[in-house]
Amino acid sequence: MGAAIVLAALAAASGCGGPTPITGNPTSSMAEFVPTEDNQDPSLTIPGIVTVELPPGLHVTSNQRVAYPEIPPLGGPHDARWAACDGVVYDTAVRTENLVHSLEHGAVWIAYNPATVSAQDQETLRAKVIDKQYTVMSPIPDMADPISLQSWGHQLKLDSAEDERIDQFITALRENPYTTPEVGATCSSPSFDRADPPPFDPTAPGPDAVPMDG
DSSP: OOOEEOOSSOHHHHOOSSOOOOOSOOOOOSGGGSOOSSSSOGGGGSTTOEEEEOOOOOEEOTTOOBOOSSSSOSSSSEESSOOOOEEEEOSSOBOHHHHHHHHHTTOEEEEEOTTTSOHHHHHHHHHTTTTOTTEEEEEOTTOSSSEEEEETTEEEEESOTTOTHHHHHHHHHTTOTTTOTTTTOOSOOTTSOSSSOOBOOOSOOOTTSBOTTO
């Protein structure tokens, strides 16, 4: 698909052809997950993190689809119009291509399977998003994992809304100037209908879908 896989740890020993998760035990201190010049991507120490290098700035039209290798994606070609991501919780599933553009602006996208995440856990996740800039949340029906966090080129799949790695991921990657392709780009999107966003398409992309390398 043209994307170079960046292994987060022990890359030389892995020899794998796909994204490689980190393993280990989570830690509870948030300070170590704040990006600095000396520690530009603190998320690389989060157990389970997957990272992929993807070229930014590849746009598709509103009626095109992208052949993402899995849903939810963690980057790649995307709609020229980004989904509003300034602390927005969408109650319905949103078109993937719009949300990927939000990642390019520095947003963290919390996706969840509404059938496997309880109402209480959904509220726990909502509290991490509501009115918080560069944060967005939406359901994805039939998603393989209960919860999946995305920022540009980064993904973390989880089972519980109480998992401390959620806050670690958000701290490390939301508006991270070292991992965000479009630093300073807004998450406000006046032309994007928050009340009635373009819907998520659960069907497989057809032969006309845009490939991941654009």
